[in-house]
Amino acid sequence: MTPGKGAQGQGSPAALFQDWLPAAGRSTGQSLPWLAAQRVQARARVRELGVPSPKSEGWRYSSLSPLLEQGFRAVGEASGEAGSALDPGALQTLLIPELRSHRVVLVNGRFDAALSALGTLPRGVRIGGLRDSLARDPDALEGLLTSVAGDGSHVFTAINTASLDDGVVLLMERGALLEEPLEVIHVALPASADARGHELAPPVAHPRLLFSLGDGAQAEIIERYVGPGGGPSCTNAVVEIALGRGALLRHRRIQDEHADGFHLSGVYLSQGADSRYEGINIGLGGRWARTDLVMRFTGEHAECDLRGLYLAGDRQLLDYHLDVHHGLPHCASRENFKGILFGKGRAVFDGLVYVAPDAQKTDAAMSNRNLILSPNAEVDTKPQLEIYADDVKCSHGTTVGQIEPEMLFYLRSRGISAGLARRMLCLGFAGEIIDGLGPAALREHVTEQVGARLEQAPL
Amino acid sequence: MLSVKGLRANVGENEILTGLDLEVGPGEVHAIMGPNGSGKSTFAHVLSGREGYEVTSGSVQFDGHDLLELEPEERARLGLFLAFQYPVELPGVNNTYFLKAALNAIRKSRGESELDAVSFMRLMKERLKVLHLDDSLLKRPVNFGFSGGEKKRNEIFQMAMLEPRLAILDETDSGLDIDALRIVADGVNALRDPARSMIVVTHYQRLLDYIEPDHVHVLARGRIIRSGGKELALELEERGYGWIDEVAA
Ligand SMILES: Nc1ncnc2c1ncn2[C@@H]1O[C@H](COP(=O)(O)OP(=O)(O)O)[C@@H](O)[C@H]1O
Numbered sequence: 001m002t003p004g005k006g007a008q009g010q011g012s013p014a015a016l017f018q019d020w021l022p023a024a025g026r027s028t029g030q031s032l033p034w035l036a037a038q039r040v041q042a043r044a045r046v047r048e049l050g051v052p053s054p055k056s057e058g059w060r061y062s063s064l065s066p067l068l069e070q071g072f073r074a075v076g077e078a079s080g081e082a083g084s085a086l087d088p089g090a091l092q093t094l095l096i097p098e099l100r101s102h103r104v105v106l107v108n109g110r111f112d113a114a115l116s117a118l119g120t121l122p123r124g125v126r127i128g129g130l131r132d133s134l135a136r137d138p139d140a141l142e143g144l145l146t147s148v149a150g151d152g153s154h155v156f157t158a159i160n161t162a163s164l165d166d167g168v169v170l171l172m173e174r175g176a177l178l179e180e181p182l183e184v185i186h187v188a189l190p191a192s193a194d195a196r197g198h199e200l201a202p203p204v205a206h207p208r209l210l211f212s213l214g215d216g217a218q219a220e221i222i223e224r225y226v227g228p229g230g231g232p233s234c235t236n237a238v239v240e241i242a243l244g245r246g247a248l249l250r251h252r253r254i255q256d257e258h259a260d261g262f263h264l265s266g267v268y269l270s271q272g273a274d275s276r277y278e279g280i281n282i283g284l285g286g287r288w289a290r291t292d293l294v295m296r297f298t299g300e301h302a303e304c305d306l307r308g309l310y311l312a313g314d315r316q317l318l319d320y321h322l323d324v325h326h327g328l329p330h331c332a333s334r335e336n337f338k339g340i341l342f343g344k345g346r347a348v349f350d351g352l353v354y355v356a357p358d359a360q361k362t363d364a365a366m367s368n369r370n371l372i373l374s375p376n377a378e379v380d381t382k383p384q385l386e387i388y389a390d391d392v393k394c395s396h397g398t399t400v401g402q403i404e405p406e407m408l409f410y411l412r413s414r415g416i417s418a419g420l421a422r423r424m425l426c427l428g429f430a431g432e433i434i435d436g437l438g439p440a441a442l443r444e445h446v447t448e449q450v451g452a453r454l455e456q457a458p459l
Numbered sequence: 460m461l462s463v464k465g466l467r468a469n470v471g472e473n474e475i476l477t478g479l480d481l482e483v484g485p486g487e488v489h490a491i492m493g494p495n496g497s498g499k500s501t502f503a504h505v506l507s508g509r510e511g512y513e514v515t516s517g518s519v520q521f522d523g524h525d526l527l528e529l530e531p532e533e534r535a536r537l538g539l540f541l542a543f544q545y546p547v548e549l550p551g552v553n554n555t556y557f558l559k560a561a562l563n564a565i566r567k568s569r570g571e572s573e574l575d576a577v578s579f580m581r582l583m584k585e586r587l588k589v590l591h592l593d594d595s596l597l598k599r600p601v602n603f604g605f606s607g608g609e610k611k612r613n614e615i616f617q618m619a620m621l622e623p624r625l626a627i628l629d630e631t632d633s634g635l636d637i638d639a640l641r642i643v644a645d646g647v648n649a650l651r652d653p654a655r656s657m658i659v660v661t662h663y664q665r666l667l668d669y670i671e672p673d674h675v676h677v678l679a680r681g682r683i684i685r686s687g688g689k690e691l692a693l694e695l696e697e698r699g700y701g702w703i704d705e706v707a708a
């Protein structure tokens with residue numbers, strides 16, 4: 001593997017990631033010293049970290065080469081502002097018709113006011129583009145933005161921070177209630193030609209999302225990663241979530257990028273006392289996708305429920321890393337990820353639950369179960385518990401198996417074809433995760449997408 | 460309707476069916492009795508096309524089709540139904556969805572149109588009632604978390620929905636108390652029809668008090684060693700299976 005090989009032909013890793021960054025001084029909020037300082041610091045960190053070594057712990061299972069070979073360039077640099085426009089007709093095809101939501105659309109990481117439909121927001125709730133929010137009321141973001149993610153768990157978070165320019169902000173005051181979900185649609189567009197008809201380098205977008213829920217606030221957020229395809233695109237998103245005391249967030253993330261989509265997302269979560277987070281991560285599309293879920297408790301009696309479902313087929317790598325840190329007593333976490341692999345699909349589940357010496361009465365259970373439908377598919381699963389407290393209830397389990405012949409025979413003995421029987425069993429397996437999705441329109445949409453993927457699978 | 464001739468089948472190295480002959484005519488109910496391990500379930504599985512059995516000789520004709528050449532789903536579409544001795548749990552597979560898929564697959568193969576949602580629902584509720592099963596069963600995953608008795612009743616419920624031409628009931632009575640047994644037997648008897656045949660596999664005579672067979676066969680060491688009328692079942696009940704070893708040996 002030669003991770004340093006960029007499309008531009010420059011050998012050095014640092015030079016490679018220079019292409020991922022916007023030119024210094026271009027981003028919004030230059031007049032905000034706190035933000036400028038964060039960017040400068042992150043830039044230094046990008047240089048310091050460089051391209052992750054394929055031997056390093058977090059990267060040994062998923063080769064970076066396919067990502068680096070594309071020669072991605074930061075959106076503004078690659079294609080100019082004009083290159084990243086989506087017409088409303090094209091958006092329609094990406095919507096879930098029955099889904100009612102406060103809708104925000106990001107096109108290659110840029111908040112698009114015209115395509116967004118925020119509707120009427122309840123009292124105490126603010127939703128907007130990050131760029132606008134920084135222009136209008138930067139004080140509301142100081143001390144919050146970048147505080148949860150910090151330096152992040154790897155270089156791609158640092159790249160996002162160094163490029164921090166636009167995205168979405170949700171700010172909820174104490175006790176505020178968002179009844180309809182906030183839907184964030186990330187649309188990734190491929191490169192377009194410039195004015196003289198030259199192909200431009202494929203773009204990488206770095207959206208930053210900040211969701212801050214005050215004490216007792218409650219919300220549901222749906223993030224969807226989609227794109228029309230037609231060439232490589234890359235999204236390198238960072239999501240920061242801060243939950244106040246007793247806050248409740250239901251967070252559904254549907255990664256359904258097109259076949260040439262590259263995807264990186266880091267979700268950083270900070271949970272106050274008595275808060276509850278329910279995250280469901282669905283990985284359906286994309287060619288190469290890595291998701292990091294990093295969570296910390298900042299108060300006791302908080303609960304974190306992380307669930308996931310991934311379907312990986314030919315030419316697909318779907319990679320999940322969980323880093324759940326129990327640093328305080330009396331908190332509970334659940335990690336339940338399921339995978340279906342077919343064709344030459346590859347997936348990685350790397351889950352760590354860490355229980356610090358003081359985190360007594362921690363209750364944690366991690367599970368990763370995989371169905372492998374073809375001998376060429378592969379999953380690396382590595383659930384880990386690191387426990388330094390003695391009065392805890394922790395468990396983990398992992399399975400990698402095939403469809404049970406008995407189950408298959410039972411269905412076929414009722415007249416159901418082998419293909420449909422396999423799909424029914426896969427959907428049954430996936431149902432445990434999908435059934436947790438609300439609202440119904442989203443659940444049905446995902447069920448359909450999963451069914452459609454399985455129909456294409458050579459079962 | 461069903462004609463089995465000289466059927467021999469292996470599981471791995473072991474020959475389990477050792478030359479089995481059986482003729483079943485339309486509308487007939489045949490009971491197959493025999494000690495544990497004699498090959499009753501193996502016979503049922505071979506008929507329905509389960510993997511893992513190697514047929515080494517013999518033939519099975521079903522309504523003019525060479526049954527052994529067909530996939531399990533093709534056999535089901537021709538009207539073969541197996542009520543499993545151990546019904547399989549299918550976590551996450553909804554019962555209604557499952558039955559609809561099965562019924563439509565069978566109807567389609569017969570050139571019939573799919574049943575519309577209302578008629579399908581009406582049919583399900585009507586058949587559930589016969590088996591004293593609750594409507595809530597329709598929302599649950601197939602057999603998942605069912606009690607032993609519920610599983611057995613669910614098999615007969617499926618049979619009632621799919622209306623097979625030949626049903627094989629593999630120890631549908633085992634593990635049932637007397638009330639449940641009566642319900643299952645009522646369900647089966649409601650399905651008796653001049654055009655529908657049944658093979659009732661059982662270890663005990665008890666079930667045959669409720670489902671009256673036309674013919675009774677004794678299966679031992681993989682073949683039928685005696686056939687007779689329903690009085691044979693009573694004789695077995697009195698004498699037990701001990702004598703069989705001598706005959707079969
Ligand atoms: N899948 C299998 N693997 C190994 N042995 C089997 C298998 N199925 C059946 N047998 C053997 O075949 C014989 C007959 O079993 P079975 O047909 O289940 O009997 P019955 O239903 O009459 O109790 C038994 O000796 C059993 O151990």
Ligand SMILES: [Mg+2]
Nearest residue numbers: 499500544630
């Ligand atoms: Mg048996």
